[in-house]
Each structure stands twice: as C-alpha cells, then as structure tokens.
Amino acid sequence: MPAQPDRRAQLGTFLRSRRERLTPDEVGLPQTGRRRTPGLRREELALLAGISATWYTYLEQGRKIRASEQVLTALAVALRLDPQERDHLLQLAGHAPAAAEAEEREPLTAEAAAVPLLLQPNPAYIIGGTYDVLSHNQAAADLFPRLIMEADRPANFVRWVFLEPAARHVLLDWEPEARALLARLRMLAARHPGDPRYTRLVEDLTEGSPEAREWWPQYEVQARHSGRKRLRHPRRGARDYTYTAFHLAEQPEQTLVVYYDSGDRDPKAEP
Incomplete structure (x- = not known):
C-alpha cells in the first residue's frame, strides 16, 4: 500500500484522468464556450456528483482531506466508473471496496x-x-x-x-x-x-x-x-x-x- 501522501496524489491523478475522458454531451450538459482542457470542468463534475466544487478541487489536488464512501460513490456514478474503477477509487481514498454481491450464475461471453x-x-x-x-x-x-x-x-x-x-x-x-x-x-x-x-x-x-x-x-x-x-x-x-x-x-x-x-x-x- 502506498504511503498516505502518495495515495492522495494518485487519487487526484485518477480522478482527473476520468474527468477528462468525459464530455458534456455524454453527461447531458450543454456546451458553454471554448474549452482549454479536455473533458468536464471540475465544477461540472462537482455539480453532477452533488458536492462542493471547492471541496472537489481540494480532493483532486491531493490535499489532506478525507472523502466519505457516500461522496466517493456519487463521484463514481458521475464519472461513469465501471466496478473495477470504482473499487480502485475506494482503495485510493482509504476505503475497502464493498464486497460485490455474488451472482447466481457467472457471466460468460x-x-x-x-x-x-x-x-x-x-x-x-x-x-x-x-x-x-x-x-x-x-x-x-x-x-x-x-x-x-x-x-x-x-x-x-x-x-x-x-x-x-x-x-x-x-x-x-x-x-x-x-x-x-x-x-x-x-x-x-x-x-x-x-x-x-x-x-x-x-x-x-x-x-x-x-x-x-x-x-x-x-x-x-x-x-x-x-x-x-x-x-x-x-x-x-x-x-x-x-x-x-x-x-x-x-x-x-x-x-x-x-x-x-x-x-x-x-x-x-x-x-
């Protein structure tokens, strides 16, 4: 397990990478002016997740704050993370991933x-x-x-x-x-x-x-x-x-x- 400061930095990098891969069109937001960076703006993601834009910025910057599992789950939904990405997000934030409910029949392609x-x-x-x-x-x-x-x-x-x-x-x-x-x-x-x-x-x-x-x-x-x-x-x-x-x-x-x-x-x- 990485040291705490390094884990916060990894969390910020992970959040930013997933934010930048989404577009306003994909999440139902209107295009507003010219964008200097790819993907969603921080305030747009914060709006989708129902959290403070300032607080989310601190989280992405790797500051010494701790996000609750409820907030992280809201971010995972807003970022459209798959189950593996969601578990990774929880681990980086210091939470154990919730045990997935076992399916009665395993999926097979x-x-x-x-x-x-x-x-x-x-x-x-x-x-x-x-x-x-x-x-x-x-x-x-x-x-x-x-x-x-x-x-x-x-x-x-x-x-x-x-x-x-x-x-x-x-x-x-x-x-x-x-x-x-x-x-x-x-x-x-x-x-x-x-x-x-x-x-x-x-x-x-x-x-x-x-x-x-x-x-x-x-x-x-x-x-x-x-x-x-x-x-x-x-x-x-x-x-x-x-x-x-x-x-x-x-x-x-x-x-x-x-x-x-x-x-x-x-x-x-x-x-």
Missing part, C-alpha cells in the same frame, strides 16, 4: 461460450469458480452422463462427482479424483470467504456425501492443473485421457478444460 463447440469431438467444457459448467459440447455431455441435466440451476462438476452415482462408474479412480477435486474447491473457497455460492455448495456436498463430510475438515488444498484421467466412455469403454486446463484471460477463475483420448484402452478396467 458469447465468444468464450462458443469455444467448447469448436473443439468437438474432443470433450470440452468451461467451468466457473464454483465448478458450475458454463458451456460444454456434446462430447463432454456423452463422456459425463447426467452432468448436463438440471434445468433449475447450472450443472456443477463437483456436485456431479460426489452426488451423482454415474460418476463412480465413469471415474475409474473415483476416490483420488474426488479428493483432489475437493482440495481444489477448498483453495477456491478460501479466496471468497462469505460467498454464499461456496457456502451452499459445501453444504450440499457434506449433506449428501459421507466422503465429502469426512474429507472437508482435513483442509487439503490443491491448485487446478492439467494431467491424466482414467475414464469409462459409454461406447469405447475404459480409456486413458489427457486433459488440459486453460484460464480465461478476462475471467481467471473460469477455466476451459479439454480432454484428449490418448487412444489407449485401459487394461486394468473392464468396459
């Missing part, structure tokens, strides 16, 4: 959602931070039966592994796979304390699965990674699969997972 379809016939899906399946192709639906079937809420890979009997037939090494998956969920949940999506998911698992109930208190953690799995395909029988995980650039907790059939039949399992 249409371009990203189309990627699993392009990877057919390789099984592929995109999962969110809580392992909701946000997009998938037909090969994934075939390889993981009864995963894509719930109409009232998104399919969830962790729920499928622990609560769907078909998972124990598909995952030839069910216990180590399930333990590793729970350890990865533990790491993700730790990044979002108090997020109701993780709370509900863990409650579902520990209520419905004796294994999850036993393993969750052991606090095992593991990062998402690529690797190999032994899976039973509905038509080709037991097979060795290599899988690769890619984090989406703009949503790093969303992960594209792609499976490649190695071509080897697993001799240790019956089809």
